[in-house]
Amino acid sequence: MDLFLLWTLFSLGIIIQAVYLLVIFGRVAFFNTPSTKQEIENEEPVTIVIAAKNEFKNLKTLIPKLFEQDYPKFDVMIINDQSTDRTKRLLEEMMAIYPKLRSVTIKYTPDHVTPKKYALTLGIKVAKNDVILLTDADCVPCSDQWIRKMTAPVREKGKRFAIGYSAYEQKPGFLNRWIQFETLMTALYYLSFGLWKAPFMGVGRNLCYRKSFFMEVKAFKGIWHLDGGDDDLFVNQYATGNNTSIVLDPEANTLSKPKENWGDYKIQKKRHLHIGKYYRSEDKRKIGFYALSHALFWLGGIALLIYFGLQSNWEHFLIVFGIILGRSFLMYVIFSTASKKINGSKVPSNILINDFLYLGYFWILGSISHQSKDIQWK
Structure with a gap:
Protein backbone atom coordinates (compact mmCIF):
# COMPACT_ATOMS: atom_id res chain seq x y z
CA MET A 1 0.00 0.00 0.00
CA ASP A 2 1.19 3.52 -0.77
CA LEU A 3 2.92 4.99 2.29
CA PHE A 4 1.10 8.33 1.94
CA LEU A 5 -2.27 6.53 1.86
CA LEU A 6 -1.30 4.48 4.90
CA TRP A 7 -0.38 7.62 6.84
CA THR A 8 -3.63 9.28 5.72
CA LEU A 9 -5.80 6.40 6.93
CA PHE A 10 -3.91 6.13 10.21
CA SER A 11 -4.20 9.88 10.80
CA LEU A 12 -7.91 9.84 10.00
CA GLY A 13 -8.40 7.04 12.51
CA ILE A 14 -6.51 9.01 15.17
CA ILE A 15 -8.57 12.18 14.63
CA ILE A 16 -11.94 10.40 14.81
CA GLN A 17 -10.83 8.37 17.83
CA ALA A 18 -9.79 11.56 19.61
CA VAL A 19 -13.22 13.10 18.97
CA TYR A 20 -15.01 10.06 20.34
CA LEU A 21 -12.78 9.66 23.38
CA LEU A 22 -12.56 13.31 24.39
CA VAL A 23 -15.82 14.82 23.18
CA ILE A 24 -18.38 12.00 23.05
CA PHE A 25 -17.27 9.45 25.66
CA GLY A 26 -15.87 12.32 27.66
CA ARG A 27 -19.46 13.44 28.21
CA VAL A 28 -19.84 10.47 30.57
CA ALA A 29 -16.31 10.54 31.96
CA PHE A 30 -16.56 14.20 33.00
CA PHE A 31 -20.27 14.21 33.80
CA ASN A 32 -21.32 16.34 36.76
CA THR A 33 -24.66 15.65 38.37
CA PRO A 34 -26.67 18.87 37.97
CA SER A 35 -27.76 20.53 41.19
CA THR A 36 -31.50 20.36 41.73
CA LYS A 37 -33.79 22.36 43.96
CA GLN A 38 -35.50 20.56 46.78
CA GLU A 39 -39.03 19.96 45.60
CA ILE A 40 -41.92 17.84 46.77
CA GLU A 41 -41.45 14.44 45.18
CA ARG A 280 -31.96 4.14 12.08
CA SER A 281 -29.21 4.95 9.59
CA GLU A 282 -27.89 7.90 11.58
CA ASP A 283 -27.67 5.74 14.69
CA LYS A 284 -25.77 2.98 12.91
CA ARG A 285 -23.30 5.65 11.85
CA LYS A 286 -22.71 6.61 15.50
CA ILE A 287 -21.35 3.14 16.16
CA GLY A 288 -19.89 2.64 12.70
CA PHE A 289 -17.66 5.72 12.73
CA TYR A 290 -16.05 4.63 15.97
CA ALA A 291 -15.57 1.05 14.78
CA LEU A 292 -14.11 2.18 11.44
CA SER A 293 -11.72 4.68 13.02
CA HIS A 294 -10.76 2.05 15.61
CA ALA A 295 -9.84 -0.34 12.78
CA LEU A 296 -7.92 2.37 10.90
CA PHE A 297 -5.98 3.21 14.04
CA TRP A 298 -4.91 -0.33 14.90
CA LEU A 299 -4.44 -1.79 11.42
CA GLY A 300 -2.84 1.38 10.05
CA GLY A 301 -0.60 1.72 13.09
CA ILE A 302 0.57 -1.90 12.97
CA ALA A 303 1.19 -1.68 9.22
CA LEU A 304 3.30 1.46 9.67
CA LEU A 305 5.29 -0.13 12.49
CA ILE A 306 6.03 -3.15 10.32
CA TYR A 307 6.98 -0.97 7.34
CA PHE A 308 9.31 1.33 9.26
CA GLY A 309 10.76 -1.62 11.17
CA LEU A 310 11.64 -3.42 7.94
CA GLN A 311 13.14 -0.19 6.58
CA SER A 312 15.07 0.34 9.84
CA ASN A 313 13.55 3.81 9.94
CA TRP A 314 13.52 3.99 13.72
CA GLU A 315 12.70 7.69 13.93
CA HIS A 316 9.34 7.24 12.20
CA PHE A 317 8.84 3.91 13.97
CA LEU A 318 9.07 5.67 17.34
CA ILE A 319 6.71 8.43 16.18
CA VAL A 320 4.03 5.89 15.26
CA PHE A 321 4.66 3.89 18.42
CA GLY A 322 4.38 7.07 20.51
CA ILE A 323 1.05 7.95 18.87
CA ILE A 324 -0.28 4.47 19.65
CA LEU A 325 0.85 4.77 23.27
CA GLY A 326 -0.66 8.25 23.55
CA ARG A 327 -4.05 7.14 22.25
CA SER A 328 -3.95 4.05 24.50
CA PHE A 329 -3.18 6.20 27.54
CA LEU A 330 -6.01 8.58 26.65
CA MET A 331 -8.41 5.67 26.27
CA TYR A 332 -7.38 4.23 29.62
CA VAL A 333 -7.97 7.56 31.36
CA ILE A 334 -11.39 8.08 29.74
CA PHE A 335 -12.55 4.52 30.39
CA SER A 336 -11.27 4.54 33.98
CA THR A 337 -12.98 7.83 34.76
CA ALA A 338 -16.19 6.82 33.00
CA SER A 339 -16.31 3.47 34.79
CA LYS A 340 -16.05 5.16 38.18
CA LYS A 341 -18.72 7.66 37.16
CA ILE A 342 -21.13 4.98 35.92
CA ASN A 343 -20.86 2.34 38.62
CA GLY A 344 -18.52 3.73 41.24
CA SER A 345 -15.91 1.04 40.65
CA LYS A 346 -12.50 0.78 39.04
CA VAL A 347 -12.05 0.16 35.35
CA PRO A 348 -12.20 -3.45 34.07
CA SER A 349 -8.78 -5.09 33.91
CA ASN A 350 -6.85 -5.68 30.68
CA ILE A 351 -8.59 -2.75 29.04
CA LEU A 352 -5.88 -2.15 26.42
CA ILE A 353 -5.70 -5.81 25.40
CA ASN A 354 -9.48 -5.97 25.13
CA ASP A 355 -9.47 -2.78 23.10
CA PHE A 356 -7.37 -4.53 20.46
CA LEU A 357 -9.57 -7.67 20.62
CA TYR A 358 -12.62 -5.46 20.04
CA LEU A 359 -11.54 -5.43 16.38
CA GLY A 360 -12.36 -9.11 15.99
CA TYR A 361 -15.48 -8.87 18.13
CA PHE A 362 -17.06 -6.09 16.11
CA TRP A 363 -16.00 -7.03 12.60
CA ILE A 364 -16.12 -10.83 12.81
CA LEU A 365 -18.88 -11.63 15.32
CA GLY A 366 -20.76 -8.53 14.19
CA SER A 367 -20.72 -9.67 10.56
CA ILE A 368 -21.80 -13.20 11.52
CA SER A 369 -24.63 -11.85 13.67
CA HIS A 370 -25.76 -9.46 10.95
CA GLN A 371 -26.39 -12.38 8.59
CA SER A 372 -27.55 -14.90 11.20
CA LYS A 373 -31.05 -16.36 11.11
CA ASP A 374 -30.89 -18.56 14.24
CA ILE A 375 -31.48 -15.75 16.77
CA GLN A 376 -33.33 -16.77 19.94
CA TRP A 377 -34.33 -15.46 23.37
CA LYS A 378 -34.15 -18.71 25.36
Whole structure:
Protein backbone atom coordinates (compact mmCIF):
# COMPACT_ATOMS: atom_id res chain seq x y z
CA MET A 1 0.00 0.00 0.00
CA ASP A 2 1.19 3.52 -0.77
CA LEU A 3 2.92 4.99 2.29
CA PHE A 4 1.10 8.33 1.94
CA LEU A 5 -2.27 6.53 1.86
CA LEU A 6 -1.30 4.48 4.90
CA TRP A 7 -0.38 7.62 6.84
CA THR A 8 -3.63 9.28 5.72
CA LEU A 9 -5.80 6.40 6.93
CA PHE A 10 -3.91 6.13 10.21
CA SER A 11 -4.20 9.88 10.80
CA LEU A 12 -7.91 9.84 10.00
CA GLY A 13 -8.40 7.04 12.51
CA ILE A 14 -6.51 9.01 15.17
CA ILE A 15 -8.57 12.18 14.63
CA ILE A 16 -11.94 10.40 14.81
CA GLN A 17 -10.83 8.37 17.83
CA ALA A 18 -9.79 11.56 19.61
CA VAL A 19 -13.22 13.10 18.97
CA TYR A 20 -15.01 10.06 20.34
CA LEU A 21 -12.78 9.66 23.38
CA LEU A 22 -12.56 13.31 24.39
CA VAL A 23 -15.82 14.82 23.18
CA ILE A 24 -18.38 12.00 23.05
CA PHE A 25 -17.27 9.45 25.66
CA GLY A 26 -15.87 12.32 27.66
CA ARG A 27 -19.46 13.44 28.21
CA VAL A 28 -19.84 10.47 30.57
CA ALA A 29 -16.31 10.54 31.96
CA PHE A 30 -16.56 14.20 33.00
CA PHE A 31 -20.27 14.21 33.80
CA ASN A 32 -21.32 16.34 36.76
CA THR A 33 -24.66 15.65 38.37
CA PRO A 34 -26.67 18.87 37.97
CA SER A 35 -27.76 20.53 41.19
CA THR A 36 -31.50 20.36 41.73
CA LYS A 37 -33.79 22.36 43.96
CA GLN A 38 -35.50 20.56 46.78
CA GLU A 39 -39.03 19.96 45.60
CA ILE A 40 -41.92 17.84 46.77
CA GLU A 41 -41.45 14.44 45.18
CA ASN A 42 -44.18 13.02 43.00
CA GLU A 43 -44.50 9.52 44.46
CA GLU A 44 -46.55 8.17 41.58
CA PRO A 45 -47.08 4.37 41.76
CA VAL A 46 -44.70 2.18 39.78
CA THR A 47 -45.02 -1.34 38.38
CA ILE A 48 -41.85 -3.39 37.94
CA VAL A 49 -42.28 -5.72 34.94
CA ILE A 50 -40.17 -8.84 34.41
CA ALA A 51 -40.52 -11.48 31.70
CA ALA A 52 -39.16 -14.82 32.94
CA LYS A 53 -38.71 -18.23 31.37
CA ASN A 54 -37.27 -21.03 33.52
CA GLU A 55 -35.83 -18.53 35.98
CA PHE A 56 -36.67 -20.31 39.26
CA LYS A 57 -33.25 -19.82 40.87
CA ASN A 58 -32.92 -16.19 39.83
CA LEU A 59 -36.46 -15.24 40.85
CA LYS A 60 -35.94 -16.81 44.26
CA THR A 61 -33.16 -14.28 44.82
CA LEU A 62 -34.67 -11.32 42.97
CA ILE A 63 -38.19 -11.14 44.41
CA PRO A 64 -37.18 -10.54 48.06
CA LYS A 65 -34.62 -7.97 46.86
CA LEU A 66 -37.29 -6.03 44.98
CA PHE A 67 -39.43 -5.71 48.09
CA GLU A 68 -36.52 -4.13 49.98
CA GLN A 69 -36.88 -1.03 47.80
CA ASP A 70 -37.30 2.29 49.61
CA TYR A 71 -40.30 3.49 47.64
CA PRO A 72 -43.84 3.71 49.05
CA LYS A 73 -45.99 2.82 46.05
CA PHE A 74 -44.98 -0.03 43.77
CA ASP A 75 -45.91 -3.54 42.77
CA VAL A 76 -44.19 -6.28 40.81
CA MET A 77 -45.55 -8.05 37.73
CA ILE A 78 -43.74 -11.22 36.64
CA ILE A 79 -44.75 -12.88 33.38
CA ASN A 80 -44.13 -16.61 33.49
CA ASP A 81 -43.42 -17.42 29.86
CA GLN A 82 -44.09 -21.15 29.42
CA SER A 83 -41.59 -22.16 32.11
CA THR A 84 -41.02 -25.87 32.62
CA ASP A 85 -39.13 -25.57 35.92
CA ARG A 86 -40.59 -24.65 39.33
CA THR A 87 -41.22 -21.01 38.45
CA LYS A 88 -45.02 -21.24 38.67
CA ARG A 89 -44.95 -22.84 42.13
CA LEU A 90 -42.39 -20.33 43.37
CA LEU A 91 -44.54 -17.41 42.22
CA GLU A 92 -47.57 -18.85 44.00
CA GLU A 93 -45.55 -19.19 47.21
CA MET A 94 -44.07 -15.72 46.91
CA MET A 95 -47.44 -14.07 46.22
CA ALA A 96 -48.64 -15.43 49.56
CA ILE A 97 -45.71 -13.66 51.24
CA TYR A 98 -45.69 -10.45 49.17
CA PRO A 99 -49.21 -9.07 48.49
CA LYS A 100 -47.85 -6.61 45.89
CA LEU A 101 -46.45 -9.40 43.74
CA ARG A 102 -48.57 -10.44 40.75
CA SER A 103 -47.99 -12.85 37.91
CA VAL A 104 -49.35 -13.82 34.52
CA THR A 105 -48.72 -17.27 33.03
CA ILE A 106 -48.34 -17.64 29.28
CA LYS A 107 -49.16 -21.06 27.85
CA TYR A 108 -48.44 -20.38 24.18
CA THR A 109 -47.07 -17.73 21.83
CA PRO A 110 -48.90 -16.81 18.59
CA ASP A 111 -47.01 -17.63 15.40
CA HIS A 112 -46.65 -14.02 14.23
CA VAL A 113 -44.88 -12.72 17.35
CA THR A 114 -41.73 -13.52 19.30
CA PRO A 115 -41.93 -14.88 22.87
CA LYS A 116 -40.40 -12.11 24.95
CA LYS A 117 -42.26 -9.28 23.21
CA TYR A 118 -45.53 -11.17 23.61
CA ALA A 119 -44.78 -11.78 27.30
CA LEU A 120 -43.87 -8.16 27.97
CA THR A 121 -46.91 -6.87 26.11
CA LEU A 122 -49.31 -8.97 28.16
CA GLY A 123 -47.57 -8.03 31.40
CA ILE A 124 -47.58 -4.31 30.67
CA LYS A 125 -51.16 -4.45 29.45
CA VAL A 126 -52.41 -5.76 32.83
CA ALA A 127 -50.01 -3.65 34.92
CA LYS A 128 -51.83 -1.62 37.58
CA ASN A 129 -49.70 1.50 37.28
CA ASP A 130 -48.77 3.77 34.40
CA VAL A 131 -45.06 4.06 35.23
CA ILE A 132 -43.33 0.86 34.08
CA LEU A 133 -39.84 -0.10 35.27
CA LEU A 134 -38.25 -3.01 33.41
CA THR A 135 -35.52 -5.42 34.41
CA ASP A 136 -34.64 -9.09 33.89
CA ALA A 137 -34.95 -12.07 36.19
CA ASP A 138 -31.18 -12.49 36.47
CA CYS A 139 -30.70 -8.91 37.71
CA VAL A 140 -30.82 -7.32 41.15
CA PRO A 141 -30.98 -3.61 42.03
CA CYS A 142 -27.71 -2.13 43.23
CA SER A 143 -29.42 -0.16 46.00
CA ASP A 144 -32.78 0.34 47.69
CA GLN A 145 -33.08 3.65 45.80
CA TRP A 146 -33.32 1.97 42.38
CA ILE A 147 -37.05 2.57 41.82
CA ARG A 148 -36.94 6.14 43.05
CA LYS A 149 -33.97 7.21 40.95
CA MET A 150 -34.70 5.25 37.78
CA THR A 151 -38.30 6.44 37.51
CA ALA A 152 -37.74 10.06 38.57
CA PRO A 153 -37.35 11.47 35.02
CA VAL A 154 -40.63 9.85 33.94
CA ARG A 155 -42.56 10.67 37.13
CA GLU A 156 -41.31 14.17 37.78
CA LYS A 157 -40.00 15.57 34.49
CA GLY A 158 -42.50 14.17 32.03
CA LYS A 159 -39.88 12.21 30.09
CA ARG A 160 -40.92 9.36 27.81
CA PHE A 161 -37.85 7.23 28.56
CA ALA A 162 -35.44 6.91 31.47
CA ILE A 163 -32.39 4.89 30.43
CA GLY A 164 -30.15 3.33 33.05
CA TYR A 165 -27.07 1.16 33.28
CA SER A 166 -26.85 -2.52 34.11
CA ALA A 167 -23.50 -3.97 35.10
CA TYR A 168 -22.41 -7.59 35.27
CA GLU A 169 -21.06 -9.40 38.32
CA GLN A 170 -17.29 -9.62 38.41
CA LYS A 171 -15.95 -13.16 38.38
CA PRO A 172 -12.54 -14.69 37.64
CA GLY A 173 -11.57 -15.65 34.11
CA PHE A 174 -10.92 -14.09 30.74
CA LEU A 175 -14.54 -14.32 29.58
CA ASN A 176 -15.75 -12.23 32.49
CA ARG A 177 -13.01 -9.65 31.97
CA TRP A 178 -14.08 -9.37 28.35
CA ILE A 179 -17.76 -9.05 29.37
CA GLN A 180 -16.86 -6.22 31.76
CA PHE A 181 -15.03 -4.37 28.98
CA GLU A 182 -17.65 -4.91 26.27
CA THR A 183 -20.46 -3.86 28.64
CA LEU A 184 -18.64 -0.65 29.48
CA MET A 185 -17.91 -0.03 25.79
CA THR A 186 -21.59 -0.45 24.88
CA ALA A 187 -22.64 1.75 27.79
CA LEU A 188 -20.33 4.52 26.64
CA TYR A 189 -22.06 4.47 23.27
CA TYR A 190 -25.64 4.82 24.47
CA LEU A 191 -25.05 6.83 27.65
CA SER A 192 -22.77 9.35 25.94
CA PHE A 193 -25.04 10.00 22.98
CA GLY A 194 -28.00 10.11 25.35
CA LEU A 195 -26.29 12.85 27.37
CA TRP A 196 -25.60 14.67 24.08
CA LYS A 197 -29.38 14.65 23.42
CA ALA A 198 -29.06 12.04 20.69
CA PRO A 199 -30.25 8.79 22.36
CA PHE A 200 -30.44 5.67 20.25
CA MET A 201 -30.76 2.66 22.57
CA GLY A 202 -31.31 1.40 26.09
CA VAL A 203 -31.10 -1.95 27.86
CA GLY A 204 -34.16 -3.85 29.09
CA ARG A 205 -32.30 -4.74 32.27
CA ASN A 206 -32.83 -1.14 33.42
CA LEU A 207 -35.38 0.89 31.50
CA CYS A 208 -38.42 2.98 32.38
CA TYR A 209 -41.37 4.33 30.37
CA ARG A 210 -45.13 4.76 30.67
CA LYS A 211 -47.73 2.11 29.98
CA SER A 212 -49.93 4.72 28.29
CA PHE A 213 -47.18 5.51 25.79
CA PHE A 214 -46.48 1.82 25.21
CA MET A 215 -50.14 1.20 24.38
CA GLU A 216 -50.45 4.39 22.35
CA VAL A 217 -47.74 3.30 19.90
CA LYS A 218 -49.25 -0.21 19.82
CA ALA A 219 -46.42 -1.84 21.70
CA PHE A 220 -43.87 -3.43 19.39
CA LYS A 221 -45.61 -2.63 16.14
CA GLY A 222 -43.30 -3.30 13.23
CA ILE A 223 -40.78 -5.35 15.23
CA TRP A 224 -42.95 -8.22 16.50
CA HIS A 225 -41.15 -10.72 14.29
CA LEU A 226 -37.64 -9.91 15.57
CA ASP A 227 -36.07 -11.97 18.36
CA GLY A 228 -34.71 -9.13 20.43
CA GLY A 229 -35.19 -5.40 20.21
CA ASP A 230 -37.81 -5.18 22.95
CA ASP A 231 -35.47 -2.67 24.60
CA ASP A 232 -32.87 -1.10 22.28
CA LEU A 233 -34.93 -1.16 19.08
CA PHE A 234 -38.04 0.11 20.90
CA VAL A 235 -36.01 3.01 22.29
CA ASN A 236 -34.40 3.55 18.89
CA GLN A 237 -37.81 4.05 17.28
CA TYR A 238 -39.18 6.63 19.70
CA ALA A 239 -36.43 8.25 21.80
CA THR A 240 -35.41 11.85 21.13
CA GLY A 241 -33.19 14.35 22.85
CA ASN A 242 -36.21 16.05 24.41
CA ASN A 243 -38.16 13.04 25.64
CA THR A 244 -35.34 10.93 27.08
CA SER A 245 -33.19 11.14 30.20
CA ILE A 246 -30.02 9.24 31.05
CA VAL A 247 -29.86 8.15 34.69
CA LEU A 248 -26.18 8.17 35.60
CA ASP A 249 -26.09 7.16 39.25
CA PRO A 250 -24.56 4.00 40.81
CA GLU A 251 -27.61 3.72 43.09
CA ALA A 252 -29.87 3.51 40.02
CA ASN A 253 -27.98 0.61 38.44
CA THR A 254 -28.86 -3.06 38.30
CA LEU A 255 -26.41 -5.94 38.51
CA SER A 256 -26.78 -8.90 36.15
CA LYS A 257 -25.41 -12.41 36.13
CA PRO A 258 -22.87 -12.82 33.31
CA LYS A 259 -22.65 -15.75 30.97
CA GLU A 260 -20.13 -18.30 32.19
CA ASN A 261 -19.20 -20.04 28.95
CA TRP A 262 -18.43 -18.83 25.45
CA GLY A 263 -21.33 -20.73 23.86
CA ASP A 264 -24.01 -18.95 25.92
CA TYR A 265 -22.22 -15.64 25.47
CA LYS A 266 -22.14 -16.06 21.71
CA ILE A 267 -25.91 -16.71 21.61
CA GLN A 268 -26.55 -13.59 23.68
CA LYS A 269 -24.30 -11.30 21.65
CA LYS A 270 -25.52 -12.60 18.30
CA ARG A 271 -29.00 -11.51 19.34
CA HIS A 272 -27.81 -8.09 20.45
CA LEU A 273 -25.62 -7.45 17.40
CA HIS A 274 -28.23 -8.79 14.98
CA ILE A 275 -30.79 -6.22 16.12
CA GLY A 276 -28.34 -3.38 15.44
CA LYS A 277 -28.90 -3.64 11.70
CA TYR A 278 -32.48 -2.40 12.23
CA TYR A 279 -31.40 0.87 13.86
CA ARG A 280 -31.96 4.14 12.08
CA SER A 281 -29.21 4.95 9.59
CA GLU A 282 -27.89 7.90 11.58
CA ASP A 283 -27.67 5.74 14.69
CA LYS A 284 -25.77 2.98 12.91
CA ARG A 285 -23.30 5.65 11.85
CA LYS A 286 -22.71 6.61 15.50
CA ILE A 287 -21.35 3.14 16.16
CA GLY A 288 -19.89 2.64 12.70
CA PHE A 289 -17.66 5.72 12.73
CA TYR A 290 -16.05 4.63 15.97
CA ALA A 291 -15.57 1.05 14.78
CA LEU A 292 -14.11 2.18 11.44
CA SER A 293 -11.72 4.68 13.02
CA HIS A 294 -10.76 2.05 15.61
CA ALA A 295 -9.84 -0.34 12.78
CA LEU A 296 -7.92 2.37 10.90
CA PHE A 297 -5.98 3.21 14.04
CA TRP A 298 -4.91 -0.33 14.90
CA LEU A 299 -4.44 -1.79 11.42
CA GLY A 300 -2.84 1.38 10.05
CA GLY A 301 -0.60 1.72 13.09
CA ILE A 302 0.57 -1.90 12.97
CA ALA A 303 1.19 -1.68 9.22
CA LEU A 304 3.30 1.46 9.67
CA LEU A 305 5.29 -0.13 12.49
CA ILE A 306 6.03 -3.15 10.32
CA TYR A 307 6.98 -0.97 7.34
CA PHE A 308 9.31 1.33 9.26
CA GLY A 309 10.76 -1.62 11.17
CA LEU A 310 11.64 -3.42 7.94
CA GLN A 311 13.14 -0.19 6.58
CA SER A 312 15.07 0.34 9.84
CA ASN A 313 13.55 3.81 9.94
CA TRP A 314 13.52 3.99 13.72
CA GLU A 315 12.70 7.69 13.93
CA HIS A 316 9.34 7.24 12.20
CA PHE A 317 8.84 3.91 13.97
CA LEU A 318 9.07 5.67 17.34
CA ILE A 319 6.71 8.43 16.18
CA VAL A 320 4.03 5.89 15.26
CA PHE A 321 4.66 3.89 18.42
CA GLY A 322 4.38 7.07 20.51
CA ILE A 323 1.05 7.95 18.87
CA ILE A 324 -0.28 4.47 19.65
CA LEU A 325 0.85 4.77 23.27
CA GLY A 326 -0.66 8.25 23.55
CA ARG A 327 -4.05 7.14 22.25
CA SER A 328 -3.95 4.05 24.50
CA PHE A 329 -3.18 6.20 27.54
CA LEU A 330 -6.01 8.58 26.65
CA MET A 331 -8.41 5.67 26.27
CA TYR A 332 -7.38 4.23 29.62
CA VAL A 333 -7.97 7.56 31.36
CA ILE A 334 -11.39 8.08 29.74
CA PHE A 335 -12.55 4.52 30.39
CA SER A 336 -11.27 4.54 33.98
CA THR A 337 -12.98 7.83 34.76
CA ALA A 338 -16.19 6.82 33.00
CA SER A 339 -16.31 3.47 34.79
CA LYS A 340 -16.05 5.16 38.18
CA LYS A 341 -18.72 7.66 37.16
CA ILE A 342 -21.13 4.98 35.92
CA ASN A 343 -20.86 2.34 38.62
CA GLY A 344 -18.52 3.73 41.24
CA SER A 345 -15.91 1.04 40.65
CA LYS A 346 -12.50 0.78 39.04
CA VAL A 347 -12.05 0.16 35.35
CA PRO A 348 -12.20 -3.45 34.07
CA SER A 349 -8.78 -5.09 33.91
CA ASN A 350 -6.85 -5.68 30.68
CA ILE A 351 -8.59 -2.75 29.04
CA LEU A 352 -5.88 -2.15 26.42
CA ILE A 353 -5.70 -5.81 25.40
CA ASN A 354 -9.48 -5.97 25.13
CA ASP A 355 -9.47 -2.78 23.10
CA PHE A 356 -7.37 -4.53 20.46
CA LEU A 357 -9.57 -7.67 20.62
CA TYR A 358 -12.62 -5.46 20.04
CA LEU A 359 -11.54 -5.43 16.38
CA GLY A 360 -12.36 -9.11 15.99
CA TYR A 361 -15.48 -8.87 18.13
CA PHE A 362 -17.06 -6.09 16.11
CA TRP A 363 -16.00 -7.03 12.60
CA ILE A 364 -16.12 -10.83 12.81
CA LEU A 365 -18.88 -11.63 15.32
CA GLY A 366 -20.76 -8.53 14.19
CA SER A 367 -20.72 -9.67 10.56
CA ILE A 368 -21.80 -13.20 11.52
CA SER A 369 -24.63 -11.85 13.67
CA HIS A 370 -25.76 -9.46 10.95
CA GLN A 371 -26.39 -12.38 8.59
CA SER A 372 -27.55 -14.90 11.20
CA LYS A 373 -31.05 -16.36 11.11
CA ASP A 374 -30.89 -18.56 14.24
CA ILE A 375 -31.48 -15.75 16.77
CA GLN A 376 -33.33 -16.77 19.94
CA TRP A 377 -34.33 -15.46 23.37
CA LYS A 378 -34.15 -18.71 25.36
